[in-house]
Amino acid sequence: MERIGLALWAYDAGDLPGDLDELAERIDARMAEAAAAGASILVLPEWNVEQTLLWATTPPAPTAEPGFMAESGAGLLAKVRDLPAKHGVALLAGTWSARPLNGSGMVNRAHLLFPDGTLFTQDKLCLVPSEKDPDDWALFPGSTLKVVTWRGLRIAILICLDSELPALSPILGQADIDLLLVPSNTAKRSGYYRVFGCAKARAIELGALVGVVGCVGTIPLEVPRTNFSGAAVYGPCEAAFGDTGVFAFLEPRERGGDMLIAKDLPVGEIRRLRRERAFEVWPGPWSGGHVSLEEVEVGG
Numbered sequence: 296m297e298r299i300g301l302a303l304w305a306y307d308a309g310d311l312p313g314d315l316d317e318l319a320e321r322i323d324a325r326m327a328e329a330a331a332a333g334a335s336i337l338v339l340p341e342w343n344v345e346q347t348l349l350w351a352t353t354p355p356a357p358t359a360e361p362g363f364m365a366e367s368g369a370g371l372l373a374k375v376r377d378l379p380a381k382h383g384v385a386l387l388a389g390t391w392s393a394r395p396l397n398g399s400g401m402v403n404r405a406h407l408l409f410p411d412g413t414l415f416t417q418d419k420l421c422l423v424p425s426e427k428d429p430d431d432w433a434l435f436p437g438s439t440l441k442v443v444t445w446r447g448l449r450i451a452i453l454i455c456l457d458s459e460l461p462a463l464s465p466i467l468g469q470a471d472i473d474l475l476l477v478p479s480n481t482a483k484r485s486g487y488y489r490v491f492g493c494a495k496a497r498a499i500e501l502g503a504l505v506g507v508v509g510c511v512g513t514i515p516l517e518v519p520r521t522n523f524s525g526a527a528v529y530g531p532c533e534a535a536f537g538d539t540g541v542f543a544f545l546e547p548r549e550r551g552g553d554m555l556i557a558k559d560l561p562v563g564e565i566r567r568l569r570r571e572r573a574f575e576v577w578p579g580p581w582s583g584g585h586v587s588l589e590e591v592e593v594g595g
Contacts, residue, residue, distance in 0.1 A: 297563030307552030310511030
């Protein structure tokens with residue numbers, strides 16, 4: 296695959312569907328739109344099923360919320376499982392709580408469906424305080440960073456905070472990835488700027504495309520949960536691609552639910568330049584292993 300299109304849906308978590316069937320119908324419609332525009336993948340944000348907590352007869356306690364969302368997510372996954380085959384578009388259906396095969400606690404897991412029916416998952420590796428707090432969501436971090444190859448594309452997923460961790464870049468740098476997908480969920484402007492700024496840094500470090508998207512809108516729970524985000528596709532800052540490293544961009548917002556479609560992304564040419572070490576100054580995967588830390592104290 297020499298050129299790809301990406302569709303990134305800044306999902307409005309404040310726009311509650313009537314049930315999972317309606318939510319699946321909304322995704323179906325967006326996939327049709329993505330397919331018509333020539334997109335290869337549709338990406339939904341992190342914790343896109345958090346709004347389903349509003350369906351609970353009695354608001355669940357914080358420690359019970361992951362279990363509720365796990366059921367919502369599993370139900371949604373079953374309803375959208377056939378959509379990639381229907382539209383010929385891969386679907387990152389979002390992230391939600393899930394129980395690992397070993398049954399030990401719950402993780403925050405991204406779910407990427409391919410047109411042939413394959414399900415690829417990635418667990419969040421570093422949790423925010425509320426996710427790991429034993430008195431709140433009490434989730435556990437993942438321990439494996441996966442790469443999947445599809446139609447010649449090497450794809451990895453970093454969920455939200457994971458994209459802010461430079462320690463993961465040397466690991467991914469050895470994997471020669473073409474595309475990094477970053478589903479995110481940020482309540483504040485500060486969180487948005489952290490994730491999107493670091494997503495662009497990962498694109499430069501890896502010499503690859505990075506697609507990042509988050510939820511917008513406010514979920515009207517007893518304590519309202521705000522979402523502020525947008526969508527973007529970043530890549531190497533090279534003259535051959537327009538200098539800025541910004542391949543497509545949807546302005547951040549508090550509500551709206553718009554979808555960014557980035558067409559004809561030159562993934563093949565980026566791959567060629569990366570493998571030939573032909574970027575302007577990029578040295579290739581770089582660990583800094585030869586660098587030592589020296590401290591100097593100056594008085595007065």
